[in-house]
């Protein structure tokens with residue numbers, strides 16, 4: 100690595116550690132492991148690599164990979180947000196709430212004070228966003244990453260709390276959610292965590308029928324949501340696109356194959372608008 104980049108990286112790490120230690124957190128990876136359990140990956144691998152004189156791993160563990168959807172601005176997907184062990188821990192925490200013990204209940208909402216596991220999840224999301232949005236060149240939170248939009252509007256990251264409303268959905272095979280734009284009483288910047296079954300979420304642009312004579316139906320954009328993934332929805336994707344999950348036969352096709360459906364659990368985190 101070039102010396103200039105090394106210095107910048109060291110500065111970034113110092114700054115980040117300073118900020119994190121002030122809130123008693125070590126790093127995104129440690130934090131997420133504390134909240135949702137140890138990753139089952141081989142943790143000795145880093146020590147071994149260093150002992151062999153190789154480059155140490157970055158302090159945050161694996162650099163999270165984000166996918167952005169070229170047709171829709173404001174959608175960012177991190178597939179490896181939670182490891183399988185962390186997903187199981189999160190599922191247990193959700194089940195312990197007792198929301199879904201009665202088969203007729205498939206949705207729970209909480210406003211204001213969220214359960215501790217949801218606050219931990221929020222903190223992990225904030226840390227991951229801050230880390231991912233950080234621009235190594237300017238040493239500041241950026242609004243663009245490699246020519247792409249940043250994964251979450253920088254101005255929202257520092258709001259307190261980041262999220263104060265939660266929905267937990269438990270969908271049986273065949274059950275999904277109709278096309279909708281999340282209510283305007285919620286601010287911009289929504290996080291969605293998928294657990295258990297994979298599914299295809301479809302996005303369709305909101306058309307103002309009064310303002311257009313164009314009756315062409317635009318194709319829906321499919322997005323494959325895998326267990327443990329984190330989807331961030333903001334800006335255009337939040338306000339100008341509807342999202343839906345149709346789990347009726349024939350709608351859950353990915354790579355030419357119908358997805359085998361199991362129960363799917365999801366967590367939606369949002370912030371209520373403050374009335375002035």
Ligand SMILES: O=C(O)CCC(=O)C(=O)O
Nearest residue numbers: 266268276281291365367
């Ligand atoms: O279950 C999901 O992944 C989506 C949930 C959703 O769209 C919502 O809670 O508004």
Ligand SMILES: [Fe+2]
Nearest residue numbers: 279280281342
């Ligand atoms: Fe939604």
